[in-house]
Amino acid sequence: MSRLHKMSIQGIRSFGNRDQDTQVITFFSPLTVIVGPNGSGKTTIIECLKYMATGIMPPGAKTGGAFVHDPKVAHDTEVRGQIRLLFQDVTGHNVQVQRTLVATQKKTNISLRTLEGIIIREGINGEPIQITSKCIELDKEMVTAFGVSTAILENVIFCHQEESNWPLSEGKQLKTKFDDIFAATKYMKALELIRKIRTEKLQTVKISRAEIGHLKTYRDMLVQKKRQYAEIDERLQTSKVNVESIQLKLEPIDSRLEFIAKESSKMVDFQRRMDRLTNECEALKKKIREFNTIIDEPFQGSEDELKLLISNFQRDQDKKKRELQDLEAKKLTTERQIKKLLDKRTSDTTRLGGYEFEEKTI
Numbered sequence: 539m540s541r542l543h544k545m546s547i548q549g550i551r552s553f554g555n556r557d558q559d560t561q562v563i564t565f566f567s568p569l570t571v572i573v574g575p576n577g578s579g580k581t582t583i584i585e586c587l588k589y590m591a592t593g594i595m596p597p598g599a600k601t602g603g604a605f606v607h608d609p610k611v612a613h614d615t616e617v618r619g620q621i622r623l624l625f626q627d628v629t630g631h632n633v634q635v636q637r638t639l640v641a642t643q644k645k646t647n648i649s650l651r652t653l654e655g656i657i658i659r660e661g662i663n664g665e666p667i668q669i670t671s672k673c674i675e676l677d678k679e680m681v682t683a684f685g686v687s688t689a690i691l692e693n694v695i696f697c698h699q700e701e702s703n704w705p706l707s708e709g710k711q712l713k714t715k716f717d718d719i720f721a722a723t724k725y726m727k728a729l730e731l732i733r734k735i736r737t738e739k740l741q742t743v744k745i746s747r748a749e750i751g752h753l754k755t756y757r758d759m760l761v762q763k764k765r766q767y768a769e770i771d772e773r774l775q776t777s778k779v780n781v782e783s784i785q786l787k788l789e790p791i792d793s794r795l796e797f798i799a800k801e802s803s804k805m806v807d808f809q810r811r812m813d814r815l816t817n818e819c820e821a822l823k824k825k826i827r828e829f830n831t832i833i834d835e836p837f838q839g840s841e842d843e844l845k846l847l848i849s850n851f852q853r854d855q856d857k858k859k860r861e862l863q864d865l866e867a868k869k870l871t872t873e874r875q876i877k878k879l880l881d882k883r884t885s886d887t888t889r890l891g892g893y894e895f896e897e898k899t900i
């Protein structure tokens with residue numbers, strides 16, 4: 539449970555803005571009674587507590603600057619109102635908060651501005667940790683520290699005396715207050731949102747169920763495909779083993795086939811040679827037959843004797859060729875001599891003709 543310890547007020551309503559005007563209120567447990575004559579500042583203390591806890595100023599304070607000590611009363615153009623509160627938060631740690639307001643006297647009115655607040659917390663070892671915080675964040679921090687909602691702080695705990703009769707007000711107003719206090723509006727909105735989200739989620743569930751149905755079919759198909767794949771893979775592995783053993787068996791067959799191919803190629807060459815030789819043989823046989831028709835008396839001797847005979851024949855032929863060549867050379871020489879003699883006879887005949895002509899003319 540949170541608990542108030544002390545609060546100092548300076549420059550708020552009737553509390554002056556000088557240092558010596560600062561008032562410190564110490565709160566007692568379980569009860570603190572604030573007693574004083576009218577206008578002495580009892581309501582101001584409650585307003586200060588409410589402002590510190592919630593950041594909510596009394597009605598009209600923002601526009602008129604009536605919450606801060608009046609600059610006219612202080613005979614100054616600017617008055618700084620400062621409240622400090624020391625309390626124990628719901629976790630049992632001491633927290634010190636400071637909020638500052640500045641009221642400036644303008645020509646016709648007073649303007650009000652809020653300075654950044656300060657929170658000082660106790661660290662793990664009791665050392666103070668200071669955090670400067672923007673007003674809105676400070677308000678949230680205070681709600682957390684007090685462990686009480688803003689609506690309860692505003693309408694129940696620090697309720698302004700002029701508004702304290704709200705439990706006796708009309709039904710609608712009363713409902714609004716209760717809605718505020720119990721944050722019913724938020725709950726209604728939250729419920730509405732939950733219903734909306736539920737509908738959406740139900741729709742999603744419906745779609746998801748349909749998808750699950752499809753996915754189950756796909757999963758079954760996948761399982762079946764996987765099984766088929768495993769079977770095929772197993773068959774493939776067996777086939778691979780078979781292929782390997784067949785390849786091993788094929789190796790000698792391959793080398794045998796290679797050998798056969800080489801032999802076959804040799805055979806083809808041999809066949810070609812044989813064909814060629816057969817043709818040559820046939821041609822020779824034909825020639826022999828032709829020779830046999832020419833030869834009246836076939837040679838009866840051995841091959842060597844024939845070869846010798848042929849060699850002698852050729853030698854005779856060569857000799858005769860040489861004799862023929864000699865004779866032809868002689869013939870040529872004789873022909874040249876004849877030609878010379880004929881030429882000489884022609885010239886002699888011509889000369890003789892000339893002599894005969896001379897003789898006749900003489």
Ligand SMILES: Nc1ncnc2c1ncn2[C@@H]1O[C@H](COP(=O)(O)OP(=O)(O)OP(=O)(O)O)[C@@H](O)[C@H]1O
Nearest residue numbers: 551552575576577578579580581582604606607608
């Ligand atoms: N802006 C201001 N500057 C200076 N003094 C102010 C300012 N606003 C209000 N006051 C003074 O503060 C006092 C009001 O104090 P408060 O209402 O807290 O007294 P109270 O003790 O609650 O009185 P009551 O018993 O009548 O409710 C008045 O005396 C008023 O003149």
